[in-house]
Amino acid sequence: xxxxxxxxxxxxxxxxxxxxxxxxxxxxxxxxxxxxxxxxxxxxxxxxxxxxxxxxxxxxxxxxxxxxxxxxxxxxxxxxxxxxxxxxxxxxxxxxxxxxxxxxxxxxxxxxxxxxxxxxxxxxxxxxxxxxxxxxxxxxxxxxxxxxxxxxxxxxxxxxxxxxxxxxxxxxxx
Amino acid sequence: xxxxxxxxxxxxxxxxxxxxxxxxxxxxxxxxxxxxxxxxxxxxxxxxxxxxxxxxxxxxxxxxxxxxxxxxxxxxxxxxxxxxxxxxxxxxxxxxxxxxxxxxxxxxxxxxxxxxxxxxxxxxxxxxxxxxxxxxxxxxxxxxxxxxxxxxxxxxxxxxxxxxxxxxxxxxxxxxxxxxxxxxxxxxxxxxxxxxxxxxxxxxxxxxxxxxxxxxxxxxxxxxxxxxxxxxxxxxxxxxxxxxxxxxxxxxxxxxxxxxxxxxxxxxxxxxxxxxxxxxxxxxxxxxxxxxxxxxxxxxxxxxxxxxxxxxxxxxxxxxxxxxxxxxxxxxxxxxxxxxxxxxxxxxxxxxxxxxxxxxxxxxxxxxxxxxxxxxxxxxxxxxxxxxxxxxxxxxxxxxxxxxxxxxxxxxxxxxxxxxxxxxxxxxxxxxxxxxxxxxxxxxxxxxxxxxxxxxxxxxxxxxxxxxxxxxxxxxxxxxxxxxxxxxxxxxxxxxxxxxxxxxxxxxxxxxxxxxxxxxxxxxxxxxxxxxxxxxxxxxxxxxxxxxxxxxxxxxxxxxxxxxxxxxxxxxxxxxxxxxxxxxxxxxxxxxxxxxxxxxxxxxxxxxxxxxxxxxxxxxxxxxxxxxxxxxxxxxxx
Numbered sequence: 001x002x003x004x005x006x007x008x009x010x011x012x013x014x015x016x017x018x019x020x021x022x023x024x025x026x027x028x029x030x031x032x033x034x035x036x037x038x039x040x041x042x043x044x045x046x047x048x049x050x051x052x053x054x055x056x057x058x059x060x061x062x063x064x065x066x067x068x069x070x071x072x073x074x075x076x077x078x079x080x081x082x083x084x085x086x087x088x089x090x091x092x093x094x095x096x097x098x099x100x101x102x103x104x105x106x107x108x109x110x111x112x113x114x115x116x117x118x119x120x121x122x123x124x125x126x127x128x129x130x131x132x133x134x135x136x137x138x139x140x141x142x143x144x145x146x147x148x149x150x151x152x153x154x155x156x157x158x159x160x161x162x163x164x165x166x167x168x169x170x171x172x173x174x
Numbered sequence: 175x176x177x178x179x180x181x182x183x184x185x186x187x188x189x190x191x192x193x194x195x196x197x198x199x200x201x202x203x204x205x206x207x208x209x210x211x212x213x214x215x216x217x218x219x220x221x222x223x224x225x226x227x228x229x230x231x232x233x234x235x236x237x238x239x240x241x242x243x244x245x246x247x248x249x250x251x252x253x254x255x256x257x258x259x260x261x262x263x264x265x266x267x268x269x270x271x272x273x274x275x276x277x278x279x280x281x282x283x284x285x286x287x288x289x290x291x292x293x294x295x296x297x298x299x300x301x302x303x304x305x306x307x308x309x310x311x312x313x314x315x316x317x318x319x320x321x322x323x324x325x326x327x328x329x330x331x332x333x334x335x336x337x338x339x340x341x342x343x344x345x346x347x348x349x350x351x352x353x354x355x356x357x358x359x360x361x362x363x364x365x366x367x368x369x370x371x372x373x374x375x376x377x378x379x380x381x382x383x384x385x386x387x388x389x390x391x392x393x394x395x396x397x398x399x400x401x402x403x404x405x406x407x408x409x410x411x412x413x414x415x416x417x418x419x420x421x422x423x424x425x426x427x428x429x430x431x432x433x434x435x436x437x438x439x440x441x442x443x444x445x446x447x448x449x450x451x452x453x454x455x456x457x458x459x460x461x462x463x464x465x466x467x468x469x470x471x472x473x474x475x476x477x478x479x480x481x482x483x484x485x486x487x488x489x490x491x492x493x494x495x496x497x498x499x500x501x502x503x504x505x506x507x508x509x510x511x512x513x514x515x516x517x518x519x520x521x522x523x524x525x526x527x528x529x530x531x532x533x534x535x536x537x538x539x540x541x542x543x544x545x546x547x548x549x550x551x552x553x554x555x556x557x558x559x560x561x562x563x564x565x566x567x568x569x570x571x572x573x574x575x576x577x578x579x580x581x582x583x584x585x586x587x588x589x590x591x592x593x594x595x596x597x598x599x600x601x602x603x604x605x606x607x608x609x610x611x612x613x614x615x616x617x618x619x620x621x622x623x624x625x626x627x628x629x630x631x632x633x634x635x636x637x638x639x640x641x642x643x644x645x646x647x648x649x650x651x652x653x654x655x656x657x658x659x660x661x662x663x664x665x666x667x668x669x670x671x672x673x674x675x676x677x678x679x680x681x682x683x684x685x686x687x688x689x690x691x692x693x694x695x696x697x698x699x700x701x702x703x704x705x706x707x708x709x710x711x712x713x714x715x716x717x718x719x720x721x722x723x724x725x726x727x728x729x730x731x732x733x734x735x736x737x738x739x740x741x742x743x744x745x746x747x748x749x750x751x752x753x754x755x756x757x758x759x760x761x762x763x764x765x766x767x768x769x770x771x772x773x774x775x776x777x778x779x780x781x782x783x784x785x786x787x788x789x790x791x792x793x794x795x796x797x798x799x800x801x802x803x804x805x806x807x808x809x810x811x812x
Binding site for chain 1: 632
């Protein structure tokens with residue numbers, strides 16, 4: 001399946017050993033504390049897969065002393081060139097590539113009709129900033145994403161952090 | 175003196191042998207027993223869906239009625255396996271349907287189950303009765319609707335911890351009026367609303383219903399109505415449990431609950447107002463199983479008060495907000511306790527309520543029958559583990575997860591080698607072990623020496639060198655599953671005895687030191703193993719050079735070679751150089767094979783795969799006789 005459109009990269013946390021070559025003497029296991037320090041400096045707070053609690057349980061039993069925690073993360077998705085906005089539940093997806101597949105399903109027609117240009121997925125975070133999707137771990141992304149926009153790459157120039165939000169609204173087709 | 179029995183008699187005797195291991199052993203006695211066992215086998219367990227094909231399953235067991243399949247490796251639970259890795263059930267259902275198998279029961283774990291599969295399943299097997307899905311994904315409420323609508327004799331629909339897209343809740347209404355056969359219905363993992371009227375009617379017309387687990391959308395008044403209609407329930411999962419203890423609704427609920435004198439298993443409380451727990455007390459005295467691990471709303475003295483009513487508990491799953499003191503209450507109340515699972519209520523381990531070694535020691539002292547443990551805790555000491563080992567020598571499963579996985583004994587600052595060493599030395603029946611905390615090669619020496627019955631071992635952030643892994647591979651003769659992450663084990667350990675992996679179901683190594691070259695060596699020399707590489711760093715394996723470490727390796731024995739359904743990216747299979755028919759390959763002699771079999775403990779495996787392997791041409795060579803020269807009277811448990 002041609003993935004010419006959305007330009008997502010799978011940005012999973014990686015636990016490969018640092019560097020390419022290790023001398024025999026220095027070959028040691030990466031201690032958890034080393035890894036979590038590294039992850040913290042990258043802005044991530046957690047090592048993948050630790051503690052070993054299955055993802056279903058993580059979504060359904062944590063931190064919620066008052067009872068109902070909805071695990072739905074519906075956000076609006078707009079795509080440049082598509083006539084209607086859609087809504088998508090981020091909690092239903094496991095990662096960026098899963099999301100990409102879902103978006104292709106939602107906007108398939110508009111993607112095909114667009115003159116084979118590239119798209120950039122961006123999202124508005126809690127602070128109102130527009131961010132490129134794919135940098136942070138998935139769990140962090142769904143917590144902070146307020147809405148999604150699939151923007152034409154050709155529109156990217158001049159689109160920056162300094163743009164006031166009003167100007168942004170003007171560029172999006174409602 | 176020889177006794178020959180007609181096949182029917184042997185078949186009747188074999189009917190009493192139900193466990194997979196024993197049936198596999200029976201099938202290896204002689205050709206005649208192999209044949210009879212084959213045709214009479216109804217229940218088959220396949221621990222790795224890629225170890226064999228559905229065609230070969232049917233060829234061996236044409237009478238199969240119940241199939242259990244497992245797909246993804248265990249570490250998939252912790253997001254270490256790409257979600258599109260595989261484990262599709264559709265090809266299995268398709269082949270079973272096409273071959274006219276009379277499937278009645280399907281139990282799946284960690285498999286991808288599409289709506290299409292469910293629909294095909296529901297339409298292909300007239301007598302289909304039981305569907306159990308654990309930790310599966312890929313389906314929606316539409317698939318469930320097909321099952322409900324088409325399986326006329328459905329007895330069991332059990333959904334455990336699946337990720338289901340159920341935004342359309344009409345599936346419950348799809349059970350026809352004629353469906354009255356339900357014995358077990360568990361939809362606790364569904365997030366969406368269900369048609370409450372349809373649910374009530376369904377329960378009303380299911381006189382055999384014994385197990386009912388609701389999801390959080392089912393409100394209290396519906397619960398009360400359901401209990402009034404099904405007082406015969408044995409197992410109840412409560413969805414929403416929010417009510418004002420002084421209200422009429424609460425009174426009605428109390429009355430309904432009191433009528434349910436058979437409830438022995440209780441779970442759920444997915445939404446809960448803890449001041450109402452007293453309504454449950456009347457049934458607590460009968461409970462043998464209590465699962466409150468999805469009920470963070472019940473804590474503190476509400477929780478301990480509840481537990482104090484449960485004197486007959488054998489199995490308890492709770493969150494660590496119970497605290498060490500709460501575990502003390504468990505220890506003094508639940509004298510019949512066999513299984514305890516304590517889950518973390520805060521994934522980042524910062525909670526003040528979490529449990530420590532003290533809670534575990536209390537439980538071990540108070541509950542001598544304890545044999546199965548899963549314990550997430552802040553810290554552990556060697557002294558505590560040694561005490562636990564003394565108090566509870568009967569552990570079969572011992573899984574300890576210290577939230578900081580390299581934490582030493584906080585009192586002595588030593589690694590936890592001695593503590594775990596005491597566990598494996600004392601618990602001679604130990605089959606499953608998960609380690610954590612600061613650990614050196616020494617703990618693995620102990621495991622290799624003492625853990626003679628060990629079948630599954632999970633290791634993370636441990637050991638100093640290859641020696642650790644070698645101790646385990648050399649010592650644990652019954653090892654079937656080994657899963658390792660973030661340990662300094664490399665090619666020397668991996669390659670020491672590649673034949674060992676044929677006696678195991680699988681080996682997982684991630685973030686270790688094994689290189690592409692090492693993995694290739696295994697694959698090239700062992701045609702009976704699939705070696706899969708998953709590289710996250712964006713490089714396809716073809717771009718790696720042999721000296722580079724692989725991120726993740728998963729190898730498993732198989733009779734059917736490479737699978738064709740792997741995702742395009744991120745994975746590859748290392749091709750085997752040639753196969754067994756090469757002229758320069760050394761055919762083992764019969765004596766070699768028998769010796770090998772004994773050394774590798776071939777029988778006593780619940781996986782029948784090994785006896786299908788081409789390496790053991792059992793049928794023609796090993797069994798010299800058509801009939802066993804064994805008197806039935808001398809036959810002992812194999």
